[in-house]
Amino acid sequence: MKEFMNMCESCNPGEVEFLQAVGEVAESVRPVLEKRPEYRKTKILERMVEPERLVMFRVPWVDDKGEVQVNRGYRIQMNSAIGPYKGGFRFHPSVNLSILKFLGFEQVFKNALTTLPMGGAKGGSNFDPKGKSDNEVMRFCHSFMNEVFRHIGADTDVPAGDIGVGGREIGFLFGAYKKLRNEFVGVLTGKGLTWGGSLIRPEATGYGCVYFASEMLATKGDSMEGKVCLVSGAGNVAQYTVEKAIQMGGKVVTLSDSAGYIYDESGITKEKLDYIMYLKNVERGRIKEYADKYPGAVYTPVDPSLDYNPLWNHNADCAFPSATQNEINRKDAQNLVGNGVKVVAEGANMPTTPDGVDIFLDAKILYGPGKAANAGGVSVSGLEMTQNSMRLSWTREEVDAYLLRIMKSIHSACVSAADEYGQPGNYVMGANIAGFTKVAEAMLAQGII
Numbered sequence: 001m002k003e004f005m006n007m008c009e010s011c012n013p014g015e016v017e018f019l020q021a022v023g024e025v026a027e028s029v030r031p032v033l034e035k036r037p038e039y040r041k042t043k044i045l046e047r048m049v050e051p052e053r054l055v056m057f058r059v060p061w062v063d064d065k066g067e068v069q070v071n072r073g074y075r076i077q078m079n080s081a082i083g084p085y086k087g088g089f090r091f092h093p094s095v096n097l098s099i100l101k102f103l104g105f106e107q108v109f110k111n112a113l114t115t116l117p118m119g120g121a122k123g124g125s126n127f128d129p130k131g132k133s134d135n136e137v138m139r140f141c142h143s144f145m146n147e148v149f150r151h152i153g154a155d156t157d158v159p160a161g162d163i164g165v166g167g168r169e170i171g172f173l174f175g176a177y178k179k180l181r182n183e184f185v186g187v188l189t190g191k192g193l194t195w196g197g198s199l200i201r202p203e204a205t206g207y208g209c210v211y212f213a214s215e216m217l218a219t220k221g222d223s224m225e226g227k228v229c230l231v232s233g234a235g236n237v238a239q240y241t242v243e244k245a246i247q248m249g250g251k252v253v254t255l256s257d258s259a260g261y262i263y264d265e266s267g268i269t270k271e272k273l274d275y276i277m278y279l280k281n282v283e284r285g286r287i288k289e290y291a292d293k294y295p296g297a298v299y300t301p302v303d304p305s306l307d308y309n310p311l312w313n314h315n316a317d318c319a320f321p322s323a324t325q326n327e328i329n330r331k332d333a334q335n336l337v338g339n340g341v342k343v344v345a346e347g348a349n350m351p352t353t354p355d356g357v358d359i360f361l362d363a364k365i366l367y368g369p370g371k372a373a374n375a376g377g378v379s380v381s382g383l384e385m386t387q388n389s390m391r392l393s394w395t396r397e398e399v400d401a402y403l404l405r406i407m408k409s410i411h412s413a414c415v416s417a418a419d420e421y422g423q424p425g426n427y428v429m430g431a432n433i434a435g436f437t438k439v440a441e442a443m444l445a446q447g448i449i
Contacts, residue, residue, distance in 0.1 A: 001030055008049060015098035017325060021105050021350060022049050024357070028432035031421045036440075042448065044440045051104065053077040056097075057147045059125055061139045063132075073144050075123035075151050075159075078104040081442035083117035084155055086378060086385075088162030090124035091169065099325070100124060103162075106349055107378070109435030110371040113410045116382035121157055123148065129164050130284075141172035149177050154185040154388070160381045161190040163324070166236065167202075186388025189381035193393075198384035200399040201377075205347060206240025207400070208376015208407045209320060209368075210248060213345040215411040216366040216427070225249035228316040230341070232256045232309075233323035234280050234287050237347040237374070241320045242273050254311050256323060257287040260301035261311040264294065308332050315339045322347030333359035346370035357428065364425065372410050372431040379406045 008022050026045065033040050059071040074097070077085045087107040090100070100122045108120030125144060129137050152159060161170055170190045177187055191197035200207070214224050227250045231238050234255045242252045251267040255276065272294060279285040291299035300310055308331040312319065319341050321328055325348065333356035336344065344360055345368040346352065352360070360367040383402055387393050418430030
């Protein structure tokens with residue numbers, strides 16, 4: 001394993017996030033490789049860490065002042081062994097090769113867990129839609145699609161949204177694709193309901209994360225009822241995590257954005273959540289305004305001098321990190337465990353650092369890693385693909401029932417894999433092994449390609 005990681009580091013120098021993701025998976029699947037020598041002989045793991053295809057391109061566009069702007073675009077197609085590539089576009093200044101490769105690598109195993117036939121991919125740009133006009137976002141999206149349309153398709157690669165890519169961006173991207181290809185197909189997911197989208201898609205990641213937490217609690221004879229919950233972020237995933245937690249009897253007391261977080265000891269009610277959704281989705285405001293409207297809430301700005309995030313330093317039962325990668329470090333994890341948190345379900349991708357994960361595992365709390373806990377989003381994207389292929393749409397109740405069934409199946413697969421390899425209750429190993437084995441078997445069957 002040391003030799004393998006040395007090889008990865010030499011081939012991917014400086015790609016910290018990608019190497020972190022690879023290291024976690026590699027350590028988890030070590031017992032599988034020991035048990036299955038054919039995986040080692042055919043270099044399954046070595047092939048998995050290399051993208052099948054990586055496209056990088058320039059994206060020129062004109063802003064409202066008539067100035068030419070240039071961004072960088074990417075599409076990383078990691079693995080198509082079990083189905084067409086599937087994974088979101090992310091538009092954010094932090095986007096780089098390392099982050100997208102880590103996300104694409106994680107997507108391979110996440111998609112394998114969903115029970116649906118989807119490979120793994122990721123893409124995006126360092127373009128920041130924040131503060132841009134609708135026309136500027138449209139011009140950028142059309143320019144971005146002018147290149148990426150060559151590499152995607154309903155049976156090849158079906159992108160979705162991610163950070164910075166919501167309904168507005170998906171609409172502009174789809175419009176450009178439709179014009180360029182002169183065809184109306186389900187090439188993107190997260191579409192509007194009137195032109196091929198699926199009910200429950202916006203809610204899916206947050207809903208699924210709470211469903212997964214509920215399944216973990218059920219193994220201890222417990223439920224979400226009465227649980228105090230910490231949620232980070234205030235975007236799509238966080239909003240619907242709060243909504244489903246409320247529906248299942250939980251009390252959410254925190255939300256955040258890049259500038260700070262709010263703590264509402266009385267709990268975020270449905271009425272307060274409606275305000276947050278209007279604030280963030282319509283007005284595109286800041287979470288600080290929540291504390292202005294509800295004086296009982298306390299707003300705490302980000303303090304760069306701290307070596308921990310005070311959001312994770314409140315008494316609670318459950319934590320749902322739903323903002324971004326590596327937002328929970330070792331100190332945060334210690335604070336969570338010390339303050340009584342028994343369940344951590346990751347709504348974001350890899351939001352916990354490796355030493356933070358070690359704290360959770362050593363404390364033997366119920367810890368659901370992102371590739372399992374937040375797989376609800378891509379699951380309903382897969383269901384949107386199915387509806388597009390069948391030229392029909394399902395009701396909200398039908399899609400939600402499918403989502404719940406899939407999250408239960410993912411939980412069951414994680415538990416079974418962990419038990420099989422002598423690590424009962426270890427959802428990290430369970431998720432990695434279950435996803436890895438499914439993809440590995442497909443790669444083995446298809447030969448050296």
